[in-house]
Amino acid sequence: MKIFSRFAIFVGLGVLLSGCAASSPTFLNSASLIAGHEASLYWEIFIETLIIFILIIGAFIWIFIRDRDRCGKKIVPPQIYGKLAWAAVPLLAIVLLDGADFVAMARTMFAVAPPAASSQDIQLHVIGHRWWWEFDYKDQNIVTANELHIPVGATVQITLDSVDVIHSFWVPQLTGKTDVIPGQTNHMWITSDQIGEFLGQCTEFCGTEHAMMRIKAVVQSQADFDAWVANQQKPAAQPKTDLEQAGHTTVTTLCASCHSLNPAEPEEKTGPNLTHLFSRSIFAGGTYDLNDANLRSWLKDPQAMKPGNDMGVTLSPAQIDQLAAYLELLK
Secondary structure: OHHHHHHHHHHHHHHHHHOOOOOOOOOOOOOOHHHHHHHHHHHHHHHHHHHHHHHHHHHHHHHHHHOOOEOOEOOOOOOOOOOOHHHHHHHHHHHHHHHHHHHHHHHHHHHHOOOOOOOOOEEEEEEEEOOEEEEEEOOOOEEEEOEEEEEOOOOEEEEEEEOOOOEEEEOOOOOOOEEEEEOEOEEEEEOOOOOEEEEEEEOOOOOOOHHHOEEEEEEEOHHHHHHHHHHHOOOOOOOOOHHHHHHHHHHHHOOOOOOOOOOOOOOOOOOOOOOOHHHOOEEOOOOEEOOHHHHHHHHHOHHHHOOOOOOOOOOOHHHHHHHHHHHOOOO
16 A cells, blocks of 8 residues: 555645646646647546546456455455456447547647638748747748747737758647648647747757757737837847947848848848847847847857857957947847
8 A cells, every 4th residue: 555655645746746837838827729728638638547547546456455365365356257248348438438539639629720811810930940940020021039929819820931950839838839841831820818928949859959949929918019010120220339330340241141130131041130139038049048148158159058059150359349239239
């Protein structure tokens, strides 16, 4: 009995600890219609499985106790070989349970299917890079990276492409995951009925820094989203001091082959759009908070912070000061 008691304790602790983080990026803590239906399906199957588990383990325990040797006397349990009921009842139970699971799954699939396209939908092109996400808002002429902004209650129609290897886009609290495959355009949709910030992750192993390819989805009121769009559509800030001017020159020369200062970024670049870099709270694939200290560390040695990334330039301390001064204007 000690074994079963310890097992029950471990199971209970696992359940309790799994729910400790209220903002945990799990579909069970849903913030959208899609994740809500997925969570309901999960709990239906989990409870069904738990009941079966308890019945089977309970039957085993009861049989072990009933048929144990007593005072050295060997107990011969009842023999049930050849009785049809012992095969028919489990078979019927399996058929009924599988049928119920099929109905629940089909109901969920229909519930989370993309709604009919509307002119009010936001059209978003998501492009996977090793190892960061590019977000291209086609109708708003905005290109940004890693930090996704959407208005609460809106339907966002997403097309997904990759420029290198297979990735997988997933913001668990908002939507299911969809693979991002080079040479194949996939589609999904996303929505949220709750204002807040929700974390996501690439969920298809895509190289050494796969775990550092993260997403932050910011769900805002319509007014806040409109203000964000208006700011993102503005041109990049112009330098005011000599230090900022030197940084601007470096960005438009040394950095221009990989980064753009055009909010619409008309041509594909290797690195993220920098037009409003400091309007974002994260960088380097959503791995680091975007602040002066982290930016300077990145400019000094990007490979130390994220080995294998495509940025391999060597900058002098003076260039780092110049770049930091200008980049921090880009809000």
